[in-house]
Amino acid sequence: MQDYPAPLAALVDELRRLPGIGQKTAQRLAFHLMKAPEAEVQRLAQALSGFRAALRLCTVCNAVAEGELCACCTDPGRSDRTLCVVEEPLNLVVVERTRDFKGRYHVLHGALSPLSGIGPDELRIDGLLERVRAGGVEEVILATSPTVEGEATAVYLARLLKPLGPKVTRIAMGLPVGSDLDWADEVTLAKALEGRREY
């Protein structure tokens, strides 16, 4: 890295820390910014320095919010009877994109991950139980990832939630739209069969 002037090297170093960005991409971005109009770079710098202070986590569902509560929690058009549990704030955005879900959310901020030392205490589970205990929730949809860790988190939550009364469901896992049935492996197909529905 000694080939670069120090400020450029520092920028490449910081960019490399971001997920999905390696040395080459970091260099490309840094050189792009060097050539970009000054105003553009200033806007980026402002967005970077301002966004952390302006954002916090919703005190009800732990989603990213501008104030005390997030947009979903304050939306009077949404139903309190259904809660959708996701691992990360970004997952919420993806579910929202379907425009099919009109209930509320709960963000765990992770999944049970023994290899990363993440157990139940490291997740935001207490708030979820409190919301269900408070009453009015008829169904909790567990929308954790279709991985060993997401599955572990779902079975863990199901055990805690069921005794509290609501119906607990898990999103279906299975075949991606547009894929070929012949190529599905046994786990994917078994999960697809398990999640079948009646016409």
Add this chain to the structure above:
Amino acid sequence: MPPFTSDALVLRTFKLGETSKVVVLLTRDHGKLRAVARGARGPRSRYQSSLETLSEVRVGLYGRQGADLLRVGECELLRSAFPMAGRGPDAAAALSYFAELLDAFAQEAQTEDAVYRLAVAVTRAGEDGGACTPLARYLEAWLLRLHGLYPSIDRCARCDGALPGGRLVYHSLAHGFICDGCSPASGPILSEVTRQGLRRLFKEAPATFVADAPPALESLEAFHRALIERHLERELRSLRVFRELSREVTG
């Protein structure tokens, strides 16, 4: 290295770039290897469920001579441990712990056929519904033993005389159990019942062992942990969560 195919267990994966994964594999023929599975996190990954923890796969690997990262080509799922995760959080955490143990003991590119067979047998016993806690003790004991780290339960570590029957007394400086004549020892002490359990553990297949797990295995948890941590010079991260979740489930 010319392209080759091997049976393997998936120990771990790391995210790489936007859609790929680095996979740590315990291969039957070439020991522990790392390889890149391109597009494994993409929306239409051809790897589907095959790269989840402790999947047993038949994998094609490609790579240049001297490259420390190979490439995963075709990857056929032979047996999946995924259903075990659905059995309960303790079983899912056991999968992670077994994988971390195997990863920690395996050396890169060093073939250990006995370790591979142990890993497959223990994983299958777990998939078939075997109780996770005794299975963990089984895997720990055998991994230690196959690496020459489990003390003899028959001979004194000090004088090499036959150990008397009954309980086992551990002496940490001698790295083993010692006889009455060589005491006093630092401990810990394993009861006679635990010793009989150990005898069965080293004689039986994992599925048989856990189907009717012997009593008094609890004391082995701390004992094994101490042996493992002395060897690795660190603790295993997944053990804490595995212990917590096992306790929560069994009450």
